[in-house]
Amino acid sequence: MSENKTVRFIITRQDRPDSAPYEEEFVIPYRPNMNVISALMEIRRNPVNAKGEKTTPVVWEMNCLEEVCGACSMVINGKPRQACAALIDQLEQPIRLEPMRTFPVIRDLAIDRSRMFDALKRVKAWIPIDGTYDLGPGPRMPERKRQWAYELSKCMTCGVCLEACPNVNSKSNFIGPAPLSQVRLFNAHPTGAMHKAERLRTIMGDGGLANCGNSQNCVQSCPKGIPLTTSIAALNRDTTIQMFRDFFGSDEV
């Protein structure tokens, strides 16, 4: 019995960044403990669609295969998630795979997440420790705070929160929840806090924090369970204080 079991896929494909998408169906033999990645590898091994026609192998991105790199994000049965963590046994068939269209599609399921990395650069999502001389050890971070910050640091720039957000779309230039939460992470670090005002002023600018409409889809969708909406609300408070400080405060930097 089990050797005849199959898995059915309907995959949204696109040959070039500017060409029209189309659907293609695949039926592949079932193996125990399959995930979407191993199924895509099976299609790559034998690129024949459900009609028995030979086709091009489906293109997708992958790297770590353990849900920490964020590369294999795609829309699986209507929900954006990592293909490596999507087990075939837990999915309703036919399994529908689509690219995350919030991002530019390169080919098939492969998308270009550059905008997220650009946003991380814009908000300076790092701790500046390099100088022309040894800056010495920084201030210590309390252990309890380190454990809390670790949760925020789990962000893998996978793009799922941007895909789920109704305000990240072609009509707006919102940078999305992920880079905002990184602002809170790096502002919380004792050394990173030295650039706190700079980061806050950046997200008070173009495409920044104010674009959040509190639909809270991001926190529901984040595969790493990062408290994104708590980060956004905390940044709302920080920017409120920054705004008053900039307007009414002294000239102290």
Next chain:
Amino acid sequence: MAGNREFYYRRLHSLLGVIPVGIFLVQHLIVNHFATRGPEAFNRAAAFMENLPFRIFLEIFVILLPLVFHAVYGIYIAFTAKFNTRQYGYFRNWMFMLQRITGIITLIFVVWHVYETRVQAAFGAEVNYDMMANIVDNPIMLWFYIVGILSTVFHFANGLWSFFVSWGLIVSPRSQQVFTYITMIIFFAISIIGIRAILAFA
């Protein structure tokens, strides 16, 4: 950074929705509630409001200008969203969509309501119990007013929640949840006041 006022416009939009527009809404519905005590009680209350000193300045700076800014910027906000409740049927996502839809309904309702009452008053009509009674004498208009009032009050109550989040007053998930309950109680309470008032004219 210079030249981009989005952050400040958005904060101003949020603030104006509560102060003064939201406060005016509650005050307006409470004054209307005098109608449940009979036409004379309503006419006395309406006359008191009408004879407030500096009325035209109050109307321009407390009602008209804040409302126009809130409405115009609100249209921009509503039309930059791409609703996705079909894929993501979470409670807050529904509220996100309803906030924008009720905003548009409220705008249509308020424009019509202002035309029928304040603009007509400017052309010499008298604002009193009979004016409203004549309007809601038509059952279609009565339903239009009921939908308009409910939509306005929902937009205010849920907008109060977003105001508290946007200004960073409620941060923790627990406080946001408790505030959801509080704003929904506010929605029901003010809706009852508004609906009782409009039915008093019918």
